Amino acid sequence: MEEKVINIGPDEQQEYVINMGPQHPSTHGVLRLVVSLKGEIVKNIEPHIGYIHRGIEKMCESITYPQIIHLTDRMDYLSAHINNEAVCLNVEKALEVDISDRIKVIRTIMSELTRIQSHQLWWCSFGMDLGGLTCFFYGLRDREKILDIFEETCGGRMLVSYNCPGGLMYDIHPDFQKRVKDFIKYFRKILPEYDQLLSGNVIFHERSKGIGKLSLEDAISYGITGPSGRASGFSCDVRKHEPYSAYDRITFKEILHTEGDTYSRYIARIDEMWESMNIIEQLIDNIPEGPFAVKMKPVIKLPEGEYYQRVETARGELGVYIISDGNKNPYRVKFRSPNFVNLSVLNHIAKGFKIADLVAIGGSLDLVIPDIDR
């Protein structure tokens, strides 16, 4: 039989389009990426979002302020506590309510615990994206300990809804301080294991160093915040620039790296876990006495005007923009979600890399899809 040999030279190779998602393990949710490929090289990425769009901003227009807090849990479910805090701080600012130091300190400790557990989950799924399945078990094992602390004090494990306008839903559990201190002691010993397992791995270095570089100018222009932006040297930590709660009374450093590649985004998050533990240790032993909530009016009405509150979630800057017309429900609420903005840079930094690198880059941006769609 005659054998047919078909030669396809590089010029004759055509671009073809494949669909990544919405059900793809490495997109961490219902994100659909339409990827144009030439061979294995990514030429263009078009994110299609909206699979989990619930219209939270529209819903907010017909409910009251204390009710909004429970919706914000469902945006970035890994930073649930910090999202709650953003709305509460905004309402308290509008009403000019003075909250006690006790509330501020407890909120800060809870925020940092939230940040650690979020980074732990990111670490295990990022390792798994790159083929290190062990990470997944290590990360989830340690995250469970924080969720147990949440459960004891807040009742909820992930969607805590612990904040309410004017303070907290309940006081902390009597064991809270002891358990947090135990956890810090434990995790300080465990965190170097994370480095041994993944950070020093040669295969991991090969797959992350120099991949998906984001320059400082682009990080600012695209508005990339959080650890992803700080890995490019963009000083965007709201905790430093516009301190809220108890962040103005503690010393901590803003994690900044300059390379802006996947590896530095990874290291930035590992460093943030260390820094969060430092913050908690400064506060946990001296939680001031006082009431855990300020008595608010049964129906909260914000004075007419516009209010903006920025907070630093585990993924970047969350902005809550409330326009009030004086009624019990807001006229318009806009959530400036960090993940929505961070997604917009994906095409820019992943272009020209291999499709396997796209998984690494997407993982290093740490996208949470319900926060993108809202």
Next chain:
Amino acid sequence: MDKIQLGEFIKSINQDLEIREGKQYVEVTVPPSKLYSLAKELRDRKEAQFDFLYCLSGVDYGQDLGVVYHLRSTIFDHVIVIKTRTSDREHPQLDSVSDIWKTADFHEREAFDLLGIRFINHPDLRRLFLDNSWGYPLRKDYVDDINIVTK
């Protein structure tokens, strides 16, 4: 720059703009025709350098449709709020700022999707969350047929 200096700075760019000192930020209202040139000045002027557009929100004011830009300078850490509005509800059109701040690309697509504001010179203005059969849900006159959202 503090709030007073910012107000004077805006006046030095354009005398006619309406400047309001809000509780938090300085708010400037600009007609749509002058939006693009003001945005460019704000980013490029050496003493201002508003290089970080951290929030862009479309708002339905009832009569008008508008867009609110929250700008910050990463060098000086000052903040300004730019507001613009158009009374044309049928075909609302505003200039896109996505070539000045790249982050505006996605934000403007969101505003188009949920409020139906068209942005002139936007590189890729398609709907983002919803498909073409939907109306514009964040408008106040939106009628929800399925009746999920009730007041």
